[in-house]
Amino acid sequence: MRRARLGARLAPYFLVLPGWLWLVLFFVVPTFVMLSMSTQTGDIVAGFKQTFHWQNYSNGWDQYHVQFVRSIIYGLIATGLCVAIGYPVACWIAFRGGAHKSSLLFLLLLPFFVSFVIRTQAWSTILSDDGIVLSRLKDWGIVGADYHVLATPTAVIWGLTYNFLPFMVLPIYVALERLDPALLEASSDLYGSRAATFMKVVLPLSMPGVFAGVVLTFVPAAADYVNAFILGGSHTTMIGNIIQTEYFTNQDYPTASALSFLLMVGLLLGVFAYARAVGTENALEMAAAQ
Amino acid sequence: MHDNPNNLPPDFVRGLAQPRLTRRGFLQAGGLAALTAGLAACGVSGAKTGPTGSAATKAAKSFWQQQKKTGSFTFANWPLYIDKAHGTHPSLDLFTKQTGIDVSYKEVINDNAAFFGKIQPELQAGNSAGYDLMVITNGFELDKLKELNYLIALDQDRMTNFNANASDLVKNPSFDPGNQFTMAWQSGMTGIGYDPAKVGHKITSWQDLKDPKLKGKIGMFSDNQDLPSCALLAVGVNPEDSTEDDWNKAANWLKDQQPLVRKYYDQSYIDALGRGDVYASMAWSGDIYQANLGGGNLEFVIPDEGAVIWTDNMCIPAHAEHALDAMIYMDYVYQPKIAAMLAEWINYITPVDGVQAIIKQDAAKATGGDRASLNYLADSVLIFPSSDEFAKLHRYRVLTTDEENTWNDIFEPIYQA
Numbered sequence: 001m002r003r004a005r006l007g008a009r010l011a012p013y014f015l016v017l018p019g020w021l022w023l024v025l026f027f028v029v030p031t032f033v034m035l036s037m038s039t040q041t042g043d044i045v046a047g048f049k050q051t052f053h054w055q056n057y058s059n060g061w062d063q064y065h066v067q068f069v070r071s072i073i074y075g076l077i078a079t080g081l082c083v084a085i086g087y088p089v090a091c092w093i094a095f096r097g098g099a100h101k102s103s104l105l106f107l108l109l110l111p112f113f114v115s116f117v118i119r120t121q122a123w124s125t126i127l128s129d130d131g132i133v134l135s136r137l138k139d140w141g142i143v144g145a146d147y148h149v150l151a152t153p154t155a156v157i158w159g160l161t162y163n164f165l166p167f168m169v170l171p172i173y174v175a176l177e178r179l180d181p182a183l184l185e186a187s188s189d190l191y192g193s194r195a196a197t198f199m200k201v202v203l204p205l206s207m208p209g210v211f212a213g214v215v216l217t218f219v220p221a222a223a224d225y226v227n228a229f230i231l232g233g234s235h236t237t238m239i240g241n242i243i244q245t246e247y248f249t250n251q252d253y254p255t256a257s258a259l260s261f262l263l264m265v266g267l268l269l270g271v272f273a274y275a276r277a278v279g280t281e282n283a284l285e286m287a288a289a290q
Numbered sequence: 291m292h293d294n295p296n297n298l299p300p301d302f303v304r305g306l307a308q309p310r311l312t313r314r315g316f317l318q319a320g321g322l323a324a325l326t327a328g329l330a331a332c333g334v335s336g337a338k339t340g341p342t343g344s345a346a347t348k349a350a351k352s353f354w355q356q357q358k359k360t361g362s363f364t365f366a367n368w369p370l371y372i373d374k375a376h377g378t379h380p381s382l383d384l385f386t387k388q389t390g391i392d393v394s395y396k397e398v399i400n401d402n403a404a405f406f407g408k409i410q411p412e413l414q415a416g417n418s419a420g421y422d423l424m425v426i427t428n429g430f431e432l433d434k435l436k437e438l439n440y441l442i443a444l445d446q447d448r449m450t451n452f453n454a455n456a457s458d459l460v461k462n463p464s465f466d467p468g469n470q471f472t473m474a475w476q477s478g479m480t481g482i483g484y485d486p487a488k489v490g491h492k493i494t495s496w497q498d499l500k501d502p503k504l505k506g507k508i509g510m511f512s513d514n515q516d517l518p519s520c521a522l523l524a525v526g527v528n529p530e531d532s533t534e535d536d537w538n539k540a541a542n543w544l545k546d547q548q549p550l551v552r553k554y555y556d557q558s559y560i561d562a563l564g565r566g567d568v569y570a571s572m573a574w575s576g577d578i579y580q581a582n583l584g585g586g587n588l589e590f591v592i593p594d595e596g597a598v599i600w601t602d603n604m605c606i607p608a609h610a611e612h613a614l615d616a617m618i619y620m621d622y623v624y625q626p627k628i629a630a631m632l633a634e635w636i637n638y639i640t641p642v643d644g645v646q647a648i649i650k651q652d653a654a655k656a657t658g659g660d661r662a663s664l665n666y667l668a669d670s671v672l673i674f675p676s677s678d679e680f681a682k683l684h685r686y687r688v689l690t691t692d693e694e695n696t697w698n699d700i701f702e703p704i705y706q707a
Binding site for chain 1: 404548554566706
């Protein structure tokens with residue numbers, strides 16, 4: 001009797017055990033090693049030793065804060081653009097998709113069956129100075145002969161927006177899909193205009209989706225290095241590019257680890273603050289208050 | 291006893307309840323200590339010391355005496371860096387026919403640094419990296435491979451073809467005295483590539499890459515070897531014996547130039563140059579040659595101030611399981627006929643003397659388009675630089691680890707702005 005009860009009590013723990021093991025093995029241990037590495041000194045030939053050299057952090061910040069701030073700004077702008085584009089798209093699929101909803105979602109995801117490096121590379125060909133788009137625009141006199149898209153911040157930000165758009169659309173779509181149509185009917189029965197229905201019913205109830213989308217978009221966008229690498233120019237380097245160079249080209253593991261850790265902590269704090277301010281529950285409360 | 295339903299002695303319960311805070315404090319302190327100890331434990335060891343001087347020669351001799359032919363080996367090389375016909379590599383097929391050794395040929399190297407990063411953990415752990423022969427450019431990574439004892443010293447008795455046919459350029463190079471660890475695969479130049487139609491005039495100097503008329507149409511390399519070396523040449527310093535003052539001077543030159551630069555490129559510069567995103571760029575000689583074969587009209591110049599010459603080197607990584615097979619292959623490519631097979635396809639500077647004559651003979655035998663392209667190849671100064679041109683070519687600076695940190699701190703903020 002006692003034994004069975006013990007087993008029953010422990011069962012949930014056993015059930016979450018794989019999850020915990022996964023987390024420990026692939027997150028806690030690597031993070032710990034990275035934290036340790038970030039305060040070491042040395043070089044690849046002499047080896048790296050733990051000396052608790054916390055200056056790696058201040059040095060890293062001093063040297064690369066421009067790229068840090070730039071990554072955050074690019075990430076924020078790209079996330080904002082994703083909301084602006086993604087929300088109407090999700091709305092349209094959820095409310096106007098009808099029988100074609102799954103086909104439309106499939107179309108949204110279709111490009112993502114091709115590696116995103118290859119797609120980004122394709123954009124660099126399409127948007128090249130004398131490529132198929134710009135050469136026409138230049139012929140028609142719409143843009144000047146010197147106009148170019150590649151190698152500008154605009155190119156990098158739009159690249160990020162393009163690459164992370166589905167991560168915004170899908171959570172918003174799921175939130176809207178779950179919305180009970182009876183609520184919309186109730187709103188119009190109560191003489192709510194379409195605009196009022198949207199503002200007071202649809203938007204608040206979809207906030208959890210927007211919240212999830214923002215986190216899913218902003219974190220990888222701010223840490224991305226492929227778009228800056230392929231579409232960027234001489235002043236668009238992001239912190240991801242710096243970390244990659246520190247690891248692979250300079251083999252300066254401590255600086256690379258310190259920068260990675262700063263980025264991780266920065267993003268975590270940002271996400272936490274954001275969750276506190278407009279977290280899922282707050283969003284629902286806001287909806288309830290109205 | 292009713293107050294105490296668990297039947298525990300009251301003092302024991304009190305004991306559990308009271309020192310709670312202290313125990314937590316103790317655990318916290320203990321946790322912190324464990325964390326600190328853990329942080330300290332995760333170091334990365336450096337080079338394992340190997341034999342030096344005559345002991346090294348002896349060790350190499352005994353190593354090679356123990357090696358046996360295994361009948362196969364794995365070759366890690368860069369893309370488009372070997373002859374190709376009908377889906378196979380004729381020079382490798384011929385090698386297999388002559389020696390019975392199969393070659394597993396892998397085009398896995400795109401970048402010295404990234405490849406080094408890939409094999410380093412395996413070599414550090416004392417395992418085979420999975421390759422028996424690899425091609426690494428002279429520079430930081432090759433120096434590190436040597437310093438870390440990640441390379442097997444070559445069998446000097448099995449370098450017959452090399453000793454007979456290797457060109458002066460690759461014999462006893464400054465980065466590997468006595469060819470102790472390496473034999474050259476191919477060499478090439480880093481100079482300026484440009485589209486004469488778009489630039490509108492001849493480019494002759496590194497200062498032409500500072501022409502305000504080319505604003506936004508200039509490409510530079512995003513690396514810590516070619517870019518600094520070419521900037522050093524631009525300010526009139528030979529990179530090989532440059533000082534820290536010179537590095538700062540070169541960095542200032544690059545910073546002045548920065549507003550004009552469209553982008554600091556990797557290998558993709560050649561596409562940008564081909565499609566007109568940039569009009570003039572730092573360039574590798576063989577790329578320009580190949581782009582022109584494909585219908586381009588680009589020009590490669592060795593600027594007046596000089597250009598950089600680099601050599602890609604065959605070497606055998608530590609713990610290779612088929613070292614002897616790889617060693618036999620390394621000497622095999624030093625036969626002029628084999629070297630010509632490679633050169634006709636690769637279009638970089640061959641390490642073997644007498645190849646130009648063989649290509650001319652091949653051209654005489656060939657017909658039509660093949661004949662024209664072989665003649666073009668044999669006459670190209672990009673493939674066979676004259677002695678005047680050789681005089682303008684310089685090697686990279688060899689840096690100690692300390693110097694390398696300074697060097698990176700000076701130049702990295704420029705190409706990663």
